[in-house]
Amino acid sequence: MLRTWGGILMDATSYPYFRKKLKHYMKTVSNNQEPLMITRKNKRNVVLISVEEYSTLLENQFILSHLESRAWLQSPDHVAPTPEVVAEAMAESATAEVEEP
Known part of the structure; x- marks a missing residue:
């Protein structure tokens, strides 16, 4: 799912699905150098980015x-x-x- 945040379009996933696919998402973010928004029920979303x-x-x-x-x-x-x-x-x-x- 794609989401817009601050005018930036980025891939997004829910927290429960992120937990199930943690290794996949970490590899994708690291390899593609693209951030991932992790959405939460309380609207306190977070973004995963590579160290680079x-x-x-x-x-x-x-x-x-x-x-x-x-x-x-x-x-x-x-x-x-x-x-x-x-x-x-x-x-x-x-x-x-x-x-x-």
Whole structure:
């Protein structure tokens, strides 16, 4: 069954059926890199995503949380940074956020 959530169309299943087919759904989500909505009676639905998709979400959140990055992304003449540049910036930010005792 397909469901729309926040303008995003994704596959969905009920919680009881998800439990019966857990291995199948985990394999499908991981292999296809597509989220799965698990619906519940109390309308407190959840979404299952792969670890790669989760990492991408965290990276995007990190980048968009910095004003300089957001301004750079919105500029018309930006050039995409290499993965090394992104990793270096993330490492610098992580060490800057750690407080020394």
